[in-house]
Amino acid sequence: MDVLRITGSQPLEGTITASGAKNACLPIFAATLLTGETCVIENAPDLSDVRFMGKLLEALGAEVERPAPNTWRITAKEIAHRAPYDLVRKMRASVCLLGPLVARMKQAEVSLPGGCVIGPRPIDLHLKGLSKLGCEVEVKNGYVFVDAKNAHGGHVFLGGRHGSTVTGTANLVMAAVMTPGITRIESAACEPEVVDLCKMLLSMGAKIDGVGSHALTIEGVERLGGTTFRVINDRIEAGSFLLAAAMTESNVRVEGAEAEHLAALLDKLEEAGLDYSIESADAIRVRGKPGSLKPVDIITLPHPGYPTDVQAQMCTLMSMTPGLSIITERIYPNRFMHVPELQRMGADIAIEGASAIIKGKSSPLSGAPVMASDLRASAALVLAGLAATGDTWVQRIYHLDRGYEKLDEKLRGLGAKVERLPDSEMPKDEDTAA
Numbered sequence: 001m002d003v004l005r006i007t008g009s010q011p012l013e014g015t016i017t018a019s020g021a022k023n024a025c026l027p028i029f030a031a032t033l034l035t036g037e038t039c040v041i042e043n044a045p046d047l048s049d050v051r052f053m054g055k056l057l058e059a060l061g062a063e064v065e066r067p068a069p070n071t072w073r074i075t076a077k078e079i080a081h082r083a084p085y086d087l088v089r090k091m092r093a094s095v096c097l098l099g100p101l102v103a104r105m106k107q108a109e110v111s112l113p114g115g116c117v118i119g120p121r122p123i124d125l126h127l128k129g130l131s132k133l134g135c136e137v138e139v140k141n142g143y144v145f146v147d148a149k150n151a152h153g154g155h156v157f158l159g160g161r162h163g164s165t166v167t168g169t170a171n172l173v174m175a176a177v178m179t180p181g182i183t184r185i186e187s188a189a190c191e192p193e194v195v196d197l198c199k200m201l202l203s204m205g206a207k208i209d210g211v212g213s214h215a216l217t218i219e220g221v222e223r224l225g226g227t228t229f230r231v232i233n234d235r236i237e238a239g240s241f242l243l244a245a246a247m248t249e250s251n252v253r254v255e256g257a258e259a260e261h262l263a264a265l266l267d268k269l270e271e272a273g274l275d276y277s278i279e280s281a282d283a284i285r286v287r288g289k290p291g292s293l294k295p296v297d298i299i300t301l302p303h304p305g306y307p308t309d310v311q312a313q314m315c316t317l318m319s320m321t322p323g324l325s326i327i328t329e330r331i332y333p334n335r336f337m338h339v340p341e342l343q344r345m346g347a348d349i350a351i352e353g354a355s356a357i358i359k360g361k362s363s364p365l366s367g368a369p370v371m372a373s374d375l376r377a378s379a380a381l382v383l384a385g386l387a388a389t390g391d392t393w394v395q396r397i398y399h400l401d402r403g404y405e406k407l408d409e410k411l412r413g414l415g416a417k418v419e420r421l422p423d424s425e426m427p428k429d430e431d432t433a434a
């Protein structure tokens, strides 16, 4: 297994580019099952999750080619309707297969995805939505069985305790685009990744009104055709880069950063006093200055609110910004696995309920061996390492590789000292003992 060694406190400078969005690409890959014609997906990030989704489609019978590292050609002429546990358990987003299988095959057997360290991730809203479309839905032996032969349009309210559901909306839209009749989805998620999926479906011939809003109206069509579609850039990756520049007090241009998709984060960065400018529709420059930031309070919310997927990285920034900051998680109340690791680097953070109470320090964090627990926690630790004094060793970076394309290489392009090494290179306790 590899680890990252980050030698911190190096000034960063230059341009860094966000890749295609994982959370747009995964449901878009699933949507290729809606047609027997070829779909070409461009700007797909080179990530383990995306390669894995490619394998899943292949296991279902699709012909999957990758003519270039970020381009995939998928033709799902004849497919099966069963996605087994062995494959599905490895990636939560494989639940997105449910909608296309219902629409195309009129039946689906998809294993329930496994648990997740960021908290419970039920799919009751996905299943409620399918029932409202006249599907017979049964959960048995760890699988969801859907019989959709009598499916029809319907009226679905997708609001849950924490707002709407992103992959639930994706599933329902994909199920409805080829289900006879009109489907109306209220309280639909409107994350940019959901919008991107809808645009892809429109390009295949789907009829969807209200794209980008919380109310979608879908008229089922008999068939969809192939398409060539470019995935949007990753707003979470871009946001992580903006935060990296802020915490290392560096002058960095982030490309693939669409201000329109980053409004809540940019608003908070402005409130914190960060000097940044929007240089074009997809490029933002940060001009970090020593000691210029003040603490801000954050509450994570569904889009267009502050995204939970950049909460951990903001915790890192606030832990090195003098003053008191409170970060509250409204999407995943237990998503604070990064906190004990940041504490090992010297951060002063207490968890109370769904909030992190952060006493930001004026002295830098200090490098330490730390353990990544999930994707965004890993990113938060890498960023902490960039700003800390000394060496930070981040273990279990397979989490990072799920969602950040070549992060170490990209950061080296800005002058960061980041090396990917076999874990046997990590210093043993006796080497580091004082």
Ligand SMILES: CC(=O)N[C@H]1[C@@H](OP(=O)(O)OP(=O)(O)OC[C@H]2O[C@@H](n3ccc(=O)[nH]c3=O)[C@H](O)[C@@H]2O)O[C@H](CO)[C@@H](O)[C@@H]1O
Residues within 6 Å of the ligand: 023, 024, 026, 093, 120, 121, 122, 123, 124, 125, 126, 127, 160, 161, 162, 163, 164, 165, 166, 167, 168, 189, 193, 308, 309, 331, 332
């Ligand atoms: C692959 C992908 O796109 N992943 C993203 C997606 O996950 P995902 O689509 O799984 O997240 P959801 O939007 O479904 O979940 C939001 C909240 O609703 C709850 N809920 C969800 C579904 C349901 O049927 N019942 C229910 O109660 C969840 O437990 C959570 O508290 O959106 C999350 C919220 O922006 C992001 O953190 C993930 O990165």
Ligand SMILES: C=C(OP(=O)(O)O)C(=O)O
Residues within 6 Å of the ligand: 023, 092, 093, 118, 309, 375, 376, 403
């Ligand atoms: C939680 C995330 O992903 P997933 O839903 O694939 O676990 C994420 O992208 O931060």
